[in-house]
Amino acid sequence: MTDPDALAQRKMQFLFALRSRGVTDPAVLTAMEQIDRGLFVRGLFSERAYEDTPLPISCGQTISQPSVVGLMTQALEVTSRDKVLEVGTGSGYQAAILSQLARRVYTVDRHKRLVQEARGIIDQLGIVNITSLISDGSFGLPDQAPFDKIIVTAAAEDPPGPLLAQLKIGGIMVVPVGQSDAVQSLIRVRKTEDGLDYDELRSVRFVPLLEGVAREND
Ligand code: SAH
Numbered sequence: 001m002t003d004p005d006a007l008a009q010r011k012m013q014f015l016f017a018l019r020s021r022g023v024t025d026p027a028v029l030t031a032m033e034q035i036d037r038g039l040f041v042r043g044l045f046s047e048r049a050y051e052d053t054p055l056p057i058s059c060g061q062t063i064s065q066p067s068v069v070g071l072m073t074q075a076l077e078v079t080s081r082d083k084v085l086e087v088g089t090g091s092g093y094q095a096a097i098l099s100q101l102a103r104r105v106y107t108v109d110r111h112k113r114l115v116q117e118a119r120g121i122i123d124q125l126g127i128v129n130i131t132s133l134i135s136d137g138s139f140g141l142p143d144q145a146p147f148d149k150i151i152v153t154a155a156a157e158d159p160p161g162p163l164l165a166q167l168k169i170g171g172i173m174v175v176p177v178g179q180s181d182a183v184q185s186l187i188r189v190r191k192t193e194d195g196l197d198y199d200e201l202r203s204v205r206f207v208p209l210l211e212g213v214a215r216e217n218d
Contacts, residue, residue, distance in 0.1 A: 010050040014066065017052040023070030031100035032070055037063075039121050040091040059111045059214070061207055063091040064153060068186075068204055072174050075188050075201055076149045078102050085144070087137030087163070087209070088153035092118025095130050098151070105130045106144055108137040111214045136212050140166040147171060154209040155184045167191045174201075180208030 015033060023029060038049040040063055045055045054062045064072075073094070078084060078101040086095050089109035095118065098105045107130060109115050115134050122130050133141070137152070138160045145166035152163065152175035159175050167173050171191050178184030186201040 014050040018070050021067035025074045028073050031097045035096045040093040057091045061090050069094050075174050076172055082148035084149040085147045086151050089118050092121050099127045099130050108133045108135045155180055155206040156209040176204050176206045
């Protein structure tokens with residue numbers, strides 16, 4: 001895509017689609033305007049980076065649908081004081097959006113290749129408040145816990161216990177819950193003094209949260 005006018009037009013349509021699908025928080029929209037999704041989608045599918053659709057990335061994974069990224073980010077109510085954990089770095093797009101809103105973002109993925117590719121783009125963008133690690137995110141990051149906000153971008157059968165334990169009182173976790181090959185529910189969990197409050201945001205479809213770190217050739 002070389003025509004700058006066509007590109008500007010697509011970006012405008014991209015923001016319009018986000019608003020019309022319920023992404024209304026101005027800070028989230030600004031972050032999504034600033035972070036170019038086109039950088040995170042390579043090869044064959046790069047032409048479609050500004051469509052509101054999930055797209056394939058390396059390791060058989062997907063970059064989420066932009067409106068879902070927006071709605072999840074909005075649901076987290078991120079502030080500039082927050083330390084956020086993302087489970088499922090994938091392309092790094094969601095982490096980059098979060099980095100514009102939070103104090104610090106920790107993002108983990110079980111695929112080394114995805115972590116390395118995402119790191120490359122994040123460095124290229126000059127973003128300095130993202131720490132990315134290769135690990136099984138179901139266990140969270142005990143050394144960095146507790147977190148103000150936790151976002152899981154792969155579907156779990158239940159919200160993982162270690163992640164709930166690593167959430168601060170007053171914190172929010174957003175996680176798609178359900179069987180991996182079915183429609184899942186996007187759940188928001190708020191941790192209060194008295195326990196956990198759950199609300200269901202919408203139906204979604206994510207790749208599954210898998211166990212363990214991936215082998216090199218997976
Ligand atoms: N947030 C990403 C999209 C994530 S796709 C983006 O903005 O592009 C889901 C990701 O979750 C995949 O990259 C997959 O490798 C990762 N994943 C699945 N199970 C995991 C686990 N247990 N720990 C860490 N990452 C996991």
